[in-house]
Amino acid sequence: MIPVVQTKSISDDVASAFEDFARAFEAFKDANDTRLGEIETRLTSDVVTDEKLTRIDTALDDAKRRLDRLTLDRSRPPLGSVAAGASDPAQAEHKSAFHTYVRTGEAGGLKRLEEKALSAGSGPDGGYLVPDNVEREVLRRLSGVSPIRAISSVRVISGGNYKRAFSVSGPATGWVGETAARPQTTAPALAEMSFPTMELYAMPAATQTLLDDAVVDLDQWIAEEVETAFAEQEGAAFINGDGVNKPKGFLASSTVADEDWEWGRLGYVAAGGASFPARNPSDTLLELVYALKAGYRQNASFVMNRKTQSAIRKFKDDNGQYLWAPPTSLGQSATLMGFPVVEAEDMPDIAANACAVAFGDFKRGYLIVDRAGIRVLRDPYSAKPYALFYTTKRVGGGVQDYAAIKLLKFAA
Template sequence: MKHFKQPVRGLVGVRADASTDIKALIEEQGKTFEAFKAAHQKELDDLKKGMGDVVQSEQVERISTSVGELQAAIDAANTKIAAMSLSGTGPDAVKDAEYTEAFQAHFSKGQVQANLNKGADPEGGFLAPVEWDRTITDKLVEVSAMRSIASVQNISTAGFTKLFNLRGTGSGWVGEEEARPETSTPTFGSMVITPGEIYANPGATQGMLDDAAVDLESWLANEVQTEFAKQEGLAFVAGNGVNKPNGFLSYATGAANAGANPLGAIGVDPAAATTAVTEDELLDLIYGTPASYTNGARFVMNRTTLGKVRKLRDADGRQLWQPSSVAGQPSQLLAYPVTEMPDMPDMAANTTPIAFGNFARGYLIVDRTGVRVLRDPFTAKPKVLFYTTKRVGGAVVDPKAIRILQMDDGV
């Protein structure tokens, strides 16, 4: 039996070369997706004829995985472009050279200069320079997908209170000369978002710190970004609010925070199966979201779920999922962008693996201004520890902007 050649041998080279143009990634993915569609169609045709082939099915899975990996590389490149545009300046720009120099002297040798006082934190330690703080934030955008699609509010206080207009203003019809009695007035609700503290405590030898060739700022940014991004990403999706953000899944109807927002809970649409989804169920998510939110809406799911969704076809045999075709644009499902969110659950009984909506309007990330660094040369001699903290909160601020698909309970 003839099998399609799997055109993914060059994938490692494409992803490993940091200088590869995003257009080359898109072109490579386009070829791979065409091979996937052809192999998948052959698999479906063979199944209809009662000639299902395990080898053919495995090939479809391999090509589908390659399509997903290429799309992930394209998404990462797109996010870097977006992060640079949001920062407003290049990564090497220094906004406060004197403070940066003083911070670096403190960082490497523990020196305290006069210029360092402007970054002193009342809770201990010193705030990282503006350009270094931006470096960490950019890396979080690259790794934590929620930061690239949600709204972010910077605060300088211990918490943030969100107000809600619950409306309720009365009105009525009257004749030209009839009295106009007073009508009811609107009511307001509120919700407090309290940031939790996320930390990392990497250590370095004094010899490393004395080496002028070591880029200390980049080193620490690289050390903390993985832990910060991992913890943030999980919390924004499924956090329970205990010393961390409340994840958006916790605001679904029937979940722990269903009654936390004055506007109500996130709507949930049921799926008929435990490990599969249909086009109609995806359409229910789209059309269950008010039209005013769909401009800017997107699908959110993890890679495993996306691999299953990628195989869905419409009545005319066309794939519902389409890869990126232009630099800066994500892949699309039913004409809406798709954001791969690794912390979304897999398809299983009673899980919520797919969400749809306008996350910029639905979810708010609250950042306490500044990344705080406390230099500790005493606790772990001969190493110097850098206790690095950032306070982050998160909550659903408009539950109507998001809808969630819940799989059947399997009973």
């Protein structure tokens, strides 16, 4: 009798990972309830219970990472099946010329296309533009992997700098009677915000044997190789970048206690010490939520790293309900007090004077600018027998609305 081979689809793997995550969170709640019960009766928790809770907490994080990875993989269509541009002769010609360049180093086809388009993007200028579908796929992948990019506003520009005006003070207004004289009002004062783009690069390598293999989808290969490198660098810069040869992160902005908030600085709520208070720690989070104006709260998210999320995961409200809740379905985020939680490992840990938690409407608060075009320069000489592909994109970022983001600072 011929044995039947059982195969599991990606959907089955995702569903299994989601079930594992849900079971891990139920075990976490049981262990934490036991710990809290021990504290109430003995004023301290048992060491064995604490160790068990730590193990379950680690398993919960591992299950969440596996679920996120599988969900992201499932959402990626193969580039070869992308129909966009398939019927456009110009895009088809560009794609064919680009593949020839990547596989063999022959750039004649790309040069002819750039001469025809009067483009400045020639080899001496730093490489050749990838086909449009590859650029779209790289940016789409970055939106799924880079946590801040996924929740911020993104604008594609054609130049090296994006500028926008904002009103420092509005025009004078007032109430008048139907027939009363209308005094002239003052004009609004405007200022300019600038978002320059900086160069980000990755350099994947391939053997000539791989490049000669006609079965290999080069578009997919390039997108996969640069995805992680770009996402890691972007993720760090959008949070902590100093604006020198990189985007300016929101934590690099000047901060001020929220009661003294002014434009150009991010307001913070003080936690009262170097960690959450032992009694009613959730009150601090509640104060952070309501420091944000109502118009921003409806689309707001929490941003924190895994360690901070692990600490907050133990908090309960006055009714004994956990404030942190796992995602209710595939592709959804965990929530804290009903707001999505974005896990960003570049956020600081809980420590004295650290702004370990951010809360706000990042669509309105933080702007990412991408300069159109991703370039690839083939280098078959520097690392023989490998061919290097120096891949660059230009990206910038910065806070665009200082009222839309609030921080939780662990200070008195």
